[in-house]
Amino acid sequence: MKPSPVSRRHFLTAALAGGTVSSSQIIAAEANSGFNEPARDLPLTNDADVIVCGAGPAGVAAAITAARAGAKVRLFEWRGCLGGIWTAGLLGYFLDFNKPGFAKELREKLDVRDARANSKSTSRFCYDPEALKLLLEELCVEAGVKFQFHTKVCAAFKEGNRLTTIITESKSGRQAWKAPVFIDTTGDGDLGYQAGCAFEMGMAEDCPCQPMSLNALLVVKDAEVLREFVRFGQPKEGENTDGEKKKRIKEVLVSTGHFPSYASPTMWHVRDNLIFAMMNHEYGIKAWDAAEITAATVSARAEMNQMVANLRKLGGPWEGIQIVATAEQIGVRDGRRIKGRYTVLQDDLAKGARHDDAVTRVTFGIDVHALSAEHNKQHAIMPKEIKMKPYDIPLRALIAKDVDGLMMAGRCISGDFIAHSSYRVTGNAVAMGEAAGVTAALAALSKKMPHDITWDESVKKLTELGFRV
16 A cells, blocks of 8 residues: 555654654655665676767767777667757758768768758758768668667766776666777767766856757748748858848847847758758756756747747748757757866967867867857857867867776867867767777777877778778
C-alpha cells in the first residue's frame, strides 16, 4: 500500500533530529534529502580505439576521420540523427566552410545530391537538412563507425589521471564503455565536465552568456516575391543587402505588434519555396540546466509560431507562410569551454596568432549576440571590442589539460568568451573534429596519449587520406 502524504511526513518528522519541526522545514527536507543510488554492475563493452561523444558537426568529422585513419570508432548521439545543430537544430547556414579536407568533401557531396542551396560561395551557404542527415549516415557506415542514437553520456571514470570508461544512458539502460582515447564533441563539454576537467562558461562563472535560438523550417507560397526579405544564394543585380533584409523583416514583425526577441531576424532560401528562419533569442540560459532549457524551448517555440502566424495574417507576399518544423534542439551558443593545454584568447584574434600546430585558420569575425532583452532593443549584435584578424587554433587547445586521454572539438575547446564567439561556427567545428579524430586514432593505435602525438604526424596521416591541400 502506498503511504499517504500525511504518514510520510510523520515519518520524516520522527526521523529529523529531535524537537519540534515546522511543515516548511519538512517540505524542505523532502526536497533536499537526496537519494543514494544503489551500486550495481553494468554491461561493459571494450571494442573501440576511439569513443566520440556527440554527433554534431565536430563529432561526425572526428568519428569519420578517426575511422578512416584505421581506428575502431564508436559514436554516441542523444538525438535521433547525425548532424547535431545542422539537422536536429535546423541551423540553416554553413559558416567559415571554405576549408580543405572533410569540409570540402561535404560541399562536393551535397552538390552531387543537389542538396546545397544555389550559391557561388564555398564559405557560407544553405543546405537541405534531410539530405544532410542521410549523407552523414552513409559516410559513417562507409567508414565503419559504429554509431548509436538516443544515447547520452552520463558519467566518466578515470584510473589515476587517465579517462578510461564512460557510462551512457539509453533505452538499453545504463552501459559502460572503455577505450584508449575519448573525444568530447557534445558542444557543451558534458564529457569533459563529467571527467573532472576545469571549464569556463560565458563571460563569467555564472554567465552572462550568449542567448539561445530555436530555428524553424518554413514553407511559403512564393519565395521569389519575398526576395526583399529572404537571403538567396545567388542575389540579383541591385538587390538589397543582407543587413537591409533583416531590417525589413524586423519592421514587418514590429508592424504586427510584436518586437522580436532577436532584433536581426533572418530568413535564408533553401530551395523552391522552402526557407530557414532564425528570429528569436532566449537570454541567460545555462547550457547544463535542463529545466531552464526546457522553459527556453517552450518560450521560443511559442514566439516563433506567434511571429509566423502574424506574418500570415498580413497576406500579400506572406500569404500561406507556415512552419514545417521547429528544431528538435534549441540552438546553444555558449556551453562549457573545457580547459586545454592552450587557451585561445581575445589577444590571439587581435594579433592574428599563428601556430606550428595549427589545425585550422579562423576567418569568421567576433559574433556576440545581445546578452539581454534590453541589449537587444539597442543592438542585436554587441559592439566589437577589437578588430579580428584571421588566426590559428592550435592542436593543444583540443587536448584536455586536466585529464589524459581526452580531446575536445567544436564549441567546447579551450578558449575565452570573445575567441569562442568567433571559432564556434560549424566550418571551424568540422576542421577541429577532423584534427581531433586523426590525432586520437594515431594515439590509440600507437598506445600513446594525444599530447604525445605531434601535429606533423597528424598532418602526414591526413595527407595520406587526401584531407590536406
